Amino acid sequence: MIFHGYFRSSAAWRCRIAFNLKGIEPQTRFVHLRREGGEQKRPAYRALNPQGLVPALELDDGTVLTQSLAIIEWLDETHPEPPLLPADPARRALVRAFAEAVACDIHPLQNLRVLSYLREEIGLPQESVDAWCRRWLGDGLAACEALARRHGGDTRFTFGDAPSLADICLVPQMGSADRFGVDTSAMPRLREITAACAELPAFADAVPARQPDAEA
Numbered sequence: 001m002i003f004h005g006y007f008r009s010s011a012a013w014r015c016r017i018a019f020n021l022k023g024i025e026p027q028t029r030f031v032h033l034r035r036e037g038g039e040q041k042r043p044a045y046r047a048l049n050p051q052g053l054v055p056a057l058e059l060d061d062g063t064v065l066t067q068s069l070a071i072i073e074w075l076d077e078t079h080p081e082p083p084l085l086p087a088d089p090a091r092r093a094l095v096r097a098f099a100e101a102v103a104c105d106i107h108p109l110q111n112l113r114v115l116s117y118l119r120e121e122i123g124l125p126q127e128s129v130d131a132w133c134r135r136w137l138g139d140g141l142a143a144c145e146a147l148a149r150r151h152g153g154d155t156r157f158t159f160g161d162a163p164s165l166a167d168i169c170l171v172p173q174m175g176s177a178d179r180f181g182v183d184t185s186a187m188p189r190l191r192e193i194t195a196a197c198a199e200l201p202a203f204a205d206a207v208p209a210r211q212p213d214a215e216a
């Protein structure tokens with residue numbers, strides 16, 4: 001299988017963690033989101049993913065999967081160990097809800113194309129775009145802090161003592177929070193979970209700086 005990603009993409013980062021946890025190493029292709037207007041917008045990549053977003057995963061039979069959560073759930077269903085979702089249906093729903101709070105409600109508001117639109121078409125100065133990012137990341141992660149405390153205040157990871165889809169989504173978003181200068185000092189639980197994840201090679205090896213296409 002071939003994984004199309006970009007070192008700084010938090011959606012691709014989620015998938016990298018999941019692949020590492022499963023011990024699977026797909027072939028990789030790098031889609032530079034900023035070079036010459038963005039390789040993700042070119043016809044060759046749009047033929048793969050009409051949304052023009054990374055990640056995308058080409059399976060051996062030619063099927064192309066898009067959307068990080070769908071890719072990770074496919075991976076979890078086809079390679080069940082270690083599980084990324086709990087067995088209990090209600091717990092599964094809670095883990096998915098946490099993951100979606102990040103992937104569906106926080107992340108899209110700080111996506112490259114949204115920020116480019118604010119800057120280039122609405123004409124907002126960079127400091128307003130940065131304030132936009134900090135606002136939505138800060139509010140969203142504050143809610144995640146409350147959810148994390150509610151569901152697993154004394155566990156190593158967000159939902160227990162093994163990493164789940166929730167942690168896979170949380171860690172890259174905390175990385176974005178750092179990059180955009182969000183104050184996370186009032187989010188001790190999220191910081192604690194992020195630190196616990198960083199101790200695992202599957203998470204440590206997935207960070208943007210360790211990817212072959214990484215840039216300063």
Ligand SMILES: N[C@@H](CCC(=O)N[C@@H](CS)C(=O)NCC(=O)O)C(=O)O
Pocket residue numbers: 008009010011012033038040052053054055066067068069103111112113114
């Ligand atoms: N919901 C999608 C989001 C994918 C996404 O937004 N990818 C970003 C990078 S994190 C992207 O390709 N942005 C390119 C652009 O905005 O032009 C997923 O989870 O896969």
